Amino acid sequence: MSQAWTSSPSLGGGRSPSGDCxxxxxxxxDITERKRAEDKLYxxxxxYILTTQAAKVGVWEWNQQIGGRRFFSKMDASLLHTLLE
Incomplete structure (x- = not known):
């Protein structure tokens, strides 16, 4: 049995002078495909997280445009500095 997801927002109606709706x-x-994609991404x-933790490796990103680095996992900073030189 497959599961379907829906989003059901409502648009406000009006009220009469007496306050009746x-x-x-x-x-x-139907947002089923979006939910499936979100689940696959999760x-x-x-x-990815379990693999990097099990391998005890750090992951980093270097943005050439701004020259900045971002670290995604714990890694010995001195080791990383040595590798980047």
Missing amino acids: YGRVWYFQ QSQER
């Missing part, structure tokens, strides 16, 4: 518009949007991130 006289209308509301509901619409439903699973991929979990595998």
Whole structure:
């Protein structure tokens, strides 16, 4: 059995002078594919995290445009500095 996801926001209706609600518009949007993609991304991130932790490696990114570095896992900073020289 597959699961379907929907988003169902409502658009406000109006009110009569006496305060009675006289209308509301509901619409439903199938967001199943988006939810499946989010789930696959989450699973991929979990595998990535577990793999880097098990291998005891650090991961970093170097942005050439700004010359900055970002670290995604713990790594000995002195070792990294030696590797980058």
